[in-house]
Amino acid sequence: MTIGDVIKKYRKNLGLTQEEMAARLGVTAPAVNKWEKGNTLPDVALLAPIARLLGITTDELLAFHDELTDEEINRYLKQVQKDLESKDFDDVFRSVKEKIEEYPNCEKLIWQAAVVLDAGRMAAGIPDEEGYDRAIFGWHERCLLSGDERIRNQAADSLFHAYFRKENYEKAARYLDYFSLENPERKRKEAFVNSRTGKRAEAYRAYEELIFTGYQHLQMTLNDLRALYMGDGDHEMARKLVEVSSSAASVFEMGGYNEVCYGLEVAVWEKDTAWTARLMREILDRIETIGEVSKSRIYQHMTFKAVDPDFAAGFKQKLLESLGDETFDYMKGSADWEELSRQNEDAAAYH
Numbered sequence: 392m393t394i395g396d397v398i399k400k401y402r403k404n405l406g407l408t409q410e411e412m413a414a415r416l417g418v419t420a421p422a423v424n425k426w427e428k429g430n431t432l433p434d435v436a437l438l439a440p441i442a443r444l445l446g447i448t449t450d451e452l453l454a455f456h457d458e459l460t461d462e463e464i465n466r467y468l469k470q471v472q473k474d475l476e477s478k479d480f481d482d483v484f485r486s487v488k489e490k491i492e493e494y495p496n497c498e499k500l501i502w503q504a505a506v507v508l509d510a511g512r513m514a515a516g517i518p519d520e521e522g523y524d525r526a527i528f529g530w531h532e533r534c535l536l537s538g539d540e541r542i543r544n545q546a547a548d549s550l551f552h553a554y555f556r557k558e559n560y561e562k563a564a565r566y567l568d569y570f571s572l573e574n575p576e577r578k579r580k581e582a583f584v585n586s587r588t589g590k591r592a593e594a595y596r597a598y599e600e601l602i603f604t605g606y607q608h609l610q611m612t613l614n615d616l617r618a619l620y621m622g623d624g625d626h627e628m629a630r631k632l633v634e635v636s637s638s639a640a641s642v643f644e645m646g647g648y649n650e651v652c653y654g655l656e657v658a659v660w661e662k663d664t665a666w667t668a669r670l671m672r673e674i675l676d677r678i679e680t681i682g683e684v685s686k687s688r689i690y691q692h693m694t695f696k697a698v699d700p701d702f703a704a705g706f707k708q709k710l711l712e713s714l715g716d717e718t719f720d721y722m723k724g725s726a727d728w729e730e731l732s733r734q735n736e737d738a739a740a741y742h
Contacts, residue, residue, distance in 0.1 A: 646683030
């Protein structure tokens with residue numbers, strides 16, 4: 392907002408004509424007209440008198456109030472939402488437009504105001520007769536240049552959905568470039584576009600890959616959280632998270648091995664002989680199921696590398712050999728453990 396815009400706005404708010412303002416300042420009316428049109432600037436000596444006349448500070452006159460606090464933005468947007476419920480949309484829209492012109496560099500205000508107006512317009516089913524799209528989309532476009540990644544992503548997300556609603560899938564897809572390649576939202580939206588543009592196989596595969604990688608991320612998070620509880624000595628939560636990990640493996644059809652492998656670390660930590668023996672036996676019995684995820688219909692459009700049978704056999708042999716490690720010293724004397732150890736010895740003798 393230029394100094395001329397500020398002068399014009401507050402002069403009109405006071406109900407003054409250019410001639411009346413000029414008379415009070417001791418200048419000519421054409422001088423005031425040139426200020427407001429941006430052709431010239433007031434003399435420095437006139438800044439304080441102009442500010443006093445308009446009832447604002449010199450900082451406001453010079454448009455130094457380019458930012459609003461989060462509290463001010465939230466308070467203002469709550470009022471906008473109330474106005475949308477009781478006033479004509481066009482009146483609210485024009486009021487918000489003036490606010491944005493007053494704070495042209497307040498990106499958070501611009502982004503959130505655009506979201507609120509667009510949501511209000513869709514909820515009321517108001518058509519684009521007054522060029523609302525041009526203004527609202529334009530505000531989002533401005534936010535794409537923000538130095539704040541969150542604002543850029545939110546603006547890109549809004550534009551993606553706006554053009555998707557209009558079935559302009561090609562333009563919607565352009566805004567995905569504002570999301571990093573590692574952001575799962577980018578892949579989900581790409582799948583969304585593919586599902587509407589005849590690329591259904593690609594859409595299926597992308598969704599399945601998102602489920603698969605999401606599961607892996609979930610299990611890593613559960614492992615880290617479980618370790619944190621173990622560090623604090625919380626046995627109840629450590630066991631609870633083992634149950635969650637096992638259930639997740641079952642729900643996402645990751646194979647029998649993954650349904651039983653997560654508890655061993657906790658069993659060893661607790662030195663629970665019965666639980667350790669049971670888990671080790673179940674793990675050994677289900678090693679061959681490590682690659683069973685490839686048989687799940689949930690992931691039928693994905694391609695998995697076949698698990699080498701020698702890998703499963705070698706992994707099983709290493710587990711049997713580990714039975715004598717110091718880690719499992721607390722298992723000495725356990726009948727189940729001794730039986731598993733004999734299996735190791737018999738396997739070694741066979742080979």
